[in-house]
Amino acid sequence: MKVIYNNLIPFKGYKAINIFGLVFVRKGAKFTEVDYNHEHIHSKQMAEMLWVFFYLWYGIEYLIILCFAKWNKQNERYHDVSFEEEAHNNDSNLDYLSTRKHYAWFKYIKLRSYKK
Numbered sequence: 001m002k003v004i005y006n007n008l009i010p011f012k013g014y015k016a017i018n019i020f021g022l023v024f025v026r027k028g029a030k031f032t033e034v035d036y037n038h039e040h041i042h043s044k045q046m047a048e049m050l051w052v053f054f055y056l057w058y059g060i061e062y063l064i065i066l067c068f069a070k071w072n073k074q075n076e077r078y079h080d081v082s083f084e085e086e087a088h089n090n091d092s093n094l095d096y097l098s099t100r101k102h103y104a105w106f107k108y109i110k111l112r113s114y115k116k
Contacts, residue, residue, distance in 0.1 A: 001043050003031065018042045020051055038091035041100075045083050048102055058083060061109070069111045082108035 002022050009024040010017040016025045018039045025031045046054040058081060065080050078084055085108035090096040 001040055021046060033094060034091050037094055037096065038087045040097060041087040041090060042083065044097060044100065045105055065111065080112060085113065
């Protein structure tokens, strides 16, 4: 996984975004081991979904959440996506990827499963 620091990607207000295994970090943002682990979890999710299907699934799941979950804030909708839930729940466990089972994000597929 390659990390690229720049001023354009991601948009202001965001720290990092993982696009096909390339992590773009906003210049000046503090990118910690936990952040790296979070993005690395996404890279594993992408690989097991053959990258294209990851983005397709992500988009469809986000639209379902948008229509049915009735979250008021974008941040809550974002966290309710199964890929994000797995990454957020395990990003502080730096050994997680060594024990992670394939398709571990599947257990997070449930509307409003995100806990604030």
